[in-house]
Amino acid sequence: MAEQPRADLLSPDTHGARTHTCGALRHDDTGEGVTLKGWVDTRRDHGGLVFIDLRDRYGLTQVVFSPQDNQDAYEAAGRLRREDVISVRGTVRPRGDEAVNPNLATGTIEVKGDSLAVLNTAETPPFVVSAHEERQMDTGEALRLKHRYLDLRRPALQDNLTLRHRLYQTTRRYFDDHDFLEVETPVLMKSTPEGARDFLVPSRLHPGRFYALPQSPQTYKQLLMVGGLDRYVQIVKCFRDEDLRADRQPEFTQIDVEMTFATEEQVYDLTEGLMADLWADLEDTTLETPFPRMTYAEALRTYGTDKPDTRFGMELHDVSDCFAGSGFRVFESIVDGGGDIVALRVPGEGDRNRAQMDRLEDYVTEEIGAAGLIYFQLPSDGSEMTQNLSTDALPKEYGRAAAEQVGATAGDLVLTLAGDPPTVYEQAGDLRLYMGEETGARPDPRSGEDQFLWVTDFPLLEYDEDAGRYVSMHHPFTAPQPDDLDHLEDDPDDVQARAYDLVLNGNEIGGGSIRIHTRETQQRVFDVLGIDADEAQERFGFLLDAFRYGAPPHGGIALGLDRLVMLLAGADSLRDVIAFPKNQSGQEPMVQSPDWVDPEQLETLALRLDLPPDVEPPAHVARRSRLAS
């Protein structure tokens, strides 16, 4: 249980305000009388002196207490423990040459402690949070999230939050300079389920009715354009009630942007300018603009994904033609059925042994879900190509042709998957990323090697087999390409959207579109989506009505702020760039949310729990629930 507080150590803070932070003092400050406040990072008793590394957000300063300077302070300092909070009055003096710490900004000085006030004591923390990285233990994330207030003391996490702070400032300055108005849109809005599930908020004043939390302020920002606000930006919390997935957060932050009279080129230009400012301010790097662009179709065919990491090769190739007439039944029947054979070249991996290749085959079938892997190895010694099929089944000339088409030379490995597009390309794209990680060809998140890419010309719609209807690839407010509008109803698959995604190192960091701005086109799109006029009016009537009264053309983009910070910080997880993240079950272990509530609270909301049989509420909730029903 809890340790006893060392209350006898506490002393009132008679020192007044601190004069410096723990990262501020330099050799030039020698002789100055200072007051510092912070946490005891480390205490060392050595040669009749007590050395304290005093820590705050700004750094670490060494404080030395000696019995000659102040016997009481020396004795109290000797009883200090990790994470005690203290105030120190003292004098800056240079360290001896042998004691200078070149890794520390304050490493040339120390503070002779003249007076010590212990402002609060700490029990032994469940894990070490020292600024000295080597003293940090490898602590499980669950424990760190439970005591987030301790984990937040780690300089690494504070650096991430500081970077995030700077990203806010640069972003806001950029948009302010470009005449954008920051406008807050409602958090309590209306449920318009489409795509992900809404979080609902029961209304007490209107029993039976609910607000919903925004999945994005999409319709509101469009209404701001109809309202003549011209240019809108907001750094805004959004909410999606999704099923558990690694590294997703039920609440996330986006940089939300909308412009009146916008064209795609204007959105690209604006966004590239923001990225250039961010990289200049936060990374001290000059980004090359404009960013390269690639159509959705090309991205899928070449990288097997709509968010390609173009920092390394291993591009996909359709090698179907190479196998024409090969007699290999599997390939032939797939190609005859409209499928493709897709190959990629893995440089320098042609010498892998059988066991390694077996493991790769297992990965392809079990993790990627492809039917099988056919591969061709070109040994580095120039000896003959090998393959994992008998030459009876597939004569070598066909593999050689494929290897040649993908540009393989001695020492390379050629991997092929076969199947129907787009699935076979997506699988080959997954395989490419896997090989990129495994061989180290894909740059590390901390490498600082950044490549932006616009992916353009998305299809407007995709057919959802489960729902038995078309769904929007982005969202239902995305404008179709004007030339495609006349076959919206007859050939929905062939309609392209005025939509674009921004990709960074294989991560989608933003997406947007030029929007529909007429009632007629919006209703036509709703119709194709199976939302008839009545339902459209019920759910989106406010937008359709707004389009009646002079809605201007408009478009915009939304950028994922959390992911952007994560990539800038080289962090491994979104949880490392959010002060109080939820875990992978959507819970916050520190405050233990979500939690049961008093049955009276539900009663005032005109709600009753209707729990599945396997969920056992705590006693006080269960008892009251029974009474209520």
Added chain:
Amino acid sequence: MAEQPRADLLSPDTHGARTHTCGALRHDDTGEGVTLKGWVDTRRDHGGLVFIDLRDRYGLTQVVFSPQDNQDAYEAAGRLRREDVISVRGTVRPRGDEAVNPNLATGTIEVKGDSLAVLNTAETPPFVVSAHEERQMDTGEALRLKHRYLDLRRPALQDNLTLRHRLYQTTRRYFDDHDFLEVETPVLMKSTPEGARDFLVPSRLHPGRFYALPQSPQTYKQLLMVGGLDRYVQIVKCFRDEDLRADRQPEFTQIDVEMTFATEEQVYDLTEGLMADLWADLEDTTLETPFPRMTYAEALRTYGTDKPDTRFGMELHDVSDCFAGSGFRVFESIVDGGGDIVALRVPGEGDRNRAQMDRLEDYVTEEIGAAGLIYFQLPSDGSEMTQNLSTDALPKEYGRAAAEQVGATAGDLVLTLAGDPPTVYEQAGDLRLYMGEETGARPDPRSGEDQFLWVTDFPLLEYDEDAGRYVSMHHPFTAPQPDDLDHLEDDPDDVQARAYDLVLNGNEIGGGSIRIHTRETQQRVFDVLGIDADEAQERFGFLLDAFRYGAPPHGGIALGLDRLVMLLAGADSLRDVIAFPKNQSGQEPMVQSPDWVDPEQLETLALRLDLPPDVEPPAHVARRSRLAS
């Protein structure tokens, strides 16, 4: 019903990007070829020409179409209606002297329209939204909220939102300059009901459990201080499920601030610096700092409120002594029972006639809720004082003494209320504000006359008769004055808090405190509030736990951003400074939230409606609800 769109007018936008906004062109631009885009504010056909006032967020520009320049454009322009959205290519030319409009930034020029593209047409709007104020009609707020996207086109509302935008920028720059980190705290948090009601959010992944929306990020910002973030700021949405009250919003925005090692003086200083920057940037005014301070006790005794408007006099006076021995039973019994007789002087209102005074008496009893009003009139002609009591009941010498004590002279009116404190002071404070408004002594919101005031030394607790226990005057994390700590349990009424409010012109625009930072003191305060150790651990365990591991002293403030913008804008209502406000029933008339949801949505949340008998759900909800039960 809906009018037919004038689709034949529409033309594709071949003009490319606009070169200028509608507020940009000046005499110096004469001769320049320009492209403008915007809304048709007004059309005038005059002398064989069509004049269009083209409007956008930035201003109004006159465009002239003539048949000589372009016959097609002239004809199309002649068919334009209010709020149509157009693009114009043309040439800037000076207006004739007689046509110069000095009230318009672009009033010295016009644009000769060479080409016109109609980007969208508008049906006749339900109300006029012209930039020409005299053309705006007096439209009810309900209709304006329903079509908020139209109301937002009014320059007055756009000005408010622009001011709000500028307030964000100045605020963030200020805090960034002062080493504060902007940190986002969770919106999905844990319900810890205290004070107002929480909005709840059912969790689908954890059936039966709920998140709550923050009433303020109070505990999170304290945890950030425990986490060593040192200085925190956030412009953050907060939520309170309160009963209907005029000019309250269920979601509102605050500037939330917390500082480690903070003293009251540091918080005052920081806040005053922010206000000085805001007034300098937004009002071009130099604020005098430091702001005056007044204790809670003095504010109540002198102004009858904890948020006094000190811009006008009519201070309250305890005139109980003046009536000692008067024989007037009502006063004497009140004073004998510990009550006070409270007077205020209303300058220059001593000549009011009986009917006027009767109306005032009615107001005092009916609206303010006082038992009665005793008043004394000193006619301006110097004639004898009159009173609304017979001299038998109260000889005139007593009233004269009271009048003298409050400094009344010929022409003044002296009003007195009697009763128990603090109620009688609060009633007198209400009466003071009413008289201030009625006589015009209280400056108008648009006067620009601003007076800040710190109210200090609040009681820590107040006794809640309904709950039969003490409740926190601010919140349970407020630190008691150290000297009062030893009688926290014995004499809770007499414990002062380290709390402070910032008042502007009689409006509370912020409040804060130095916080408790030890587990022991926090539990003692919880005990006095009737929250025992088990309940405290259940509800606030995360904070009590955090206090174990080296919690530094800390304090802060939260400022009401909406109200601050309202006061800066001289707006009448919070709804005029929020883009999409809720109405007084907590509804948003435009999107019609809150709304009924599909019963399937509730089913996935393990919830059932349990509606009061007088609430009739719509058919599809009712039917499914029945099936579900």
